[in-house]
Amino acid sequence: MSETFVFYEVEGLWKRKFPVSVVSLYGERSRFLAEHMRRSTIPVRHLGIPAILPIAAAVVRRFFRQPRQVGHILRTIVFHSWRDLEMRLENYWACCCGIYLAEQFRREGVQHVHGAWASGPATAAWVIHQLEGIPYSFTARATDVRPPDGFLAEKLADCSFARADSSFNVPHLASFLPEQQKDKVCLVYNTVTLPSSEQAPVHMKPPYRIIAIGRLIEKKGFLYLVRAAGLLRRQNVDVEVTIVGGGGQMHALRAEAEAWHIQDHVHFTGALPHDQIGGMLHQSDIMVMPSIVPEGTEKSDGLPTVIVEAMSMGVPVVSTNVASIGDVVKDGHTGLLVAQKDAAALAQAIRTLAEDRDKALELAANARNFIREMFSAENTLGRMQEFFCNNALPR
Missing domain, CATH: 3.40.50.2000 (Glycogen Phosphorylase B;)
Known part of the structure; x- marks a missing residue:
């Protein structure tokens, strides 16, 4: 359990x-x-x-x-x-x-x-x-x-x-x-146990605080988030990425961050107890879930619970059009949805929200209302x- x-x-x-x-x-x-x-x-x-x-x-x-x-x-x-x-x-x-x-x-x-x-x-x-x-x-x-x-x-x-x-x-x-x-x-x-009426503040000021949560395995697509962060920093968009979770891809993700020279801006917490996740989401500006379907497999992410938890707290969400994620991330209404395995599209979606706080808050409010009814x-x-x-x- x-x-x-x-x-x-x-x-x-x-x-x-x-x-x-x-x-x-x-x-x-x-x-x-x-x-x-x-x-x-x-x-x-x-x-x-x-x-x-x-x-x-x-x-x-x-x-x-x-x-x-x-x-x-x-x-x-x-x-x-x-x-x-x-x-x-x-x-x-x-x-x-x-x-x-x-x-x-x-x-x-x-x-x-x-x-x-x-x-x-x-x-x-x-x-x-x-x-x-x-x-x-x-x-x-x-x-x-x-x-x-x-x-x-x-x-x-x-x-x-x-x-x-x-x-x-x-x-x-x-x-x-x-x-x-x-x-x-x-x-x-x-x-999903939905939080009380308290909502994440979503300051959306540099450095933009990006959070991703999940096991460090291929289908979570975190490699593409690291690349997106590299692209954003090359565009002078000040992002700080925190990846919460443990798993076999830790070394590969750290190596990718070093290859993009952003190792000081991508932070790994390892696996954390669930009661610490809410606080980390509350301090974040954007939650990114870059799920993919690995080549040659049927493995997919279904509907990651962390998306629902982030939405219920009013944190804007960027994700990919994989499996059932589109059930809750309605592109342009409850979040932004991009193609899987596309770091450039992921970076652009993050930048869109970072540069338009009002739009980000509108999407987050729509998502929060939707989630509270659906879940x-x-x-x-x-x-x-x-x-x-x-x-x-x-x-």
């Missing part, structure tokens, strides 16, 4: 007195949890290394009790064509966790299982359904389904409903289903609660 949008959904349902319990297939990882997430009283069952022995015992016990059924599940998972070794191991583990949890959920009278991701969590839910007949659903996010893990069609075929968190993924998921089942794919955006907890949580209730086992 370390992903903020998963936490906020569970927290919202919990506050509504909805009977939800949380299971993590992995051990506790609290290093980068925000303080309020650490203080949460929502009970979470963690599996991971401490649960290996009881999980193994449950698999053996279930196999001797139902050898044909468990054998079929194990053969299906073990001999499936997974897209890579990491995905294979994740799903092996999820399968074993599913066998273990099936036993527990039957005793506890669980009426519905929801996987927060389409990969391992959905596989565990599928296994539970095979063994106990408990209905299940899952949320499909960009990194789960583009490219798919190789078992997506089977999980979609047997689920009660599949929730896409961006419009970009709705037709993609539906393409795995026959015509009569396509309507089980539904669009429900991530729940309200009342809207997103209400729909999820309705789906769960309509697809649960009767008492």
